[in-house]
Amino acid sequence: MFRLSSKSRFKKVIRWLHLWLGLASGLVFFIMGITGAIYSFQPELSRLTQPYLSVKAEQRPYLPVSQLQVIAAKELPGKQPSRIIYYAKDQAVTVHFIRRGKASYYWAVFLNPYTGEVLKTRDMDTEFFRFILRGHMYLWLPPSIGKPVVATCTVIFTLIVVSGLILWWPRNRNARKSSYTVKFRASPKRLNYDLHRILGFYASWVLVFILATGLAWSFETVMKAEYWLFSGGRGRPAPPKFISRNEGSEAAGTVIDKILYTARQGYPGIEHYQVRLPDSDSAAVQVILYLKEGRYAPADNLYFNQYTGERFVAKNWGLYAAANAGEKANRMTYDIHTGGIGGLAGRTLVFFTGLIAASLPVTGFCIWLGKRRKRRQQKEYYKKKQV
Known part of the structure; x- marks a missing residue:
């Protein structure tokens, strides 16, 4: 009872x-x-409703990343590009201009990677899916x-x-x-x-x-x-921070092209990747290469000196194959949350x-x-x- x-x-x-x-x-x-x-x-609906996200795939190489960066920067004078994202061969390259804190903004320039044609310049804060997010x-x-x-x-x-x-x-x-x-x-x-x-x-x-x-x-x-x-009881390490030193050896435009070329050498067939541009004079360039389309957890993070193109070696938050189970679990957060896994x-x-x-x-x-x-x-x- x-x-x-x-x-x-x-x-x-x-x-x-x-x-x-x-x-x-x-x-x-x-x-x-x-x-x-x-x-x-969002990916499917965006491509369906935003025609500027698509381009005709061509059998020729993309324009150098430095050239795409310059073209995009001319569209938004006074704003600094933050990252450049490449998708499939039939999709536009997107150059993001992001500033957080006071006087924040979020703009994007969509480019044809083969010709450099500006397909759209958009304030992303007014975009539908940014509103939903x-x-x-x-x-x-x-x-x-x-x-x-x-x-x-x-x-x-x-x-x-x-x-x-x-x-x-x-x-x-x-x-x-x-x-x-x-x-x-x-x-x-x-x-x-x-x-x-x-x-x-x-x-x-x-x-x-x-x-x-x-x-x-x-x-x-x-x-x-x-x-x-x-990870079996290990503490979570902070993301790596590398210091870029200016040795005055190469022009900035040449270095960013060299960095992307070096980063992609070991990844034949990879179409989805992004270049995170340095936000200060001493920051590193980060290249993220997504190993499985539609998923963000399996990715290799490569870091480079913004002045020389020298690659830094990351002890954590670098190569996916070298990540322990704790790091992989953290990386999978977005894919699990969205169902992308x-x-x-x-x-x-x-x-x-x-x-x-x-x-x-x-x-x-x-x-x-x-x-x-x-x-x-x-x-x-x-x-x-x-x-």
Whole structure:
């Protein structure tokens, strides 16, 4: 008897926690779910709606990276290019101009890599998918406000998902039979209940991974703990920093061409890579080569002296093959969060999970509202009966 009573009290506490956490964060949960679902197909939708991202593939080499850099810089006088990203042979090269902090900006120049033709110059802060991403990451608030709000809500979402799984757990074998399928022919009230409970159950197994990676992004301690766990107790090292010294040997334009040529020598067939330009007189040039198309974790990071083209040797956050399990787990955060780790199938799964996640606050609110109305009706009934 005591055991049953304990279980009943435990479920009551979990139900209360699930309800009020859901009501408090439901709007944020909806925004995060719908924006995440939309962004999961960003590469395909961008190419479909933005024709300047595509070019005709040609059987000739690209223009030197230094030349593309100069062409892009002329489009935005007074702004410094930050990185140059290459995609497939039938896609435009993108030169990004990014400045953070005060007087921040984010512009991009899209170029034909074969001819240097400027296809589009765009303020990326006005681009649709940047708008969606800002909603997902900051709720369209200033980052200093939005980021901690989203981080806090991610913790709350984790508690909601775990408590939801506990509440879903069937009481007995007979109840288990009706816990996996939605009764679409049932009454609207029962259908809404099934959509919340059963779709929530299926989505939870994907949401667990999405939320875990979201927590890693939100809290440095979670990222460090992940590294410690998978590396066998090692501390998470900081990204490498190399000092470039000016020896006055070559012109800057020649060096950047030499760097990219050297970086690509050991990677025949690689089409997706980027050059991160130095943001100071002493910083290094970083070249990132993506080893598997559509995924960002398997990548080699190469570092070079911006003045001489000499390659620096990185002890960590360098070659993917040399990374330990902790570093690889950290690198996989983005691919797991977006579903990219599973290719198109993985991103499709994240898309439907995001839609379900966005629906849960709505169906949950309807359940709460229905119970509230029922309690009011019962109170009114007993009042009339007493009179």
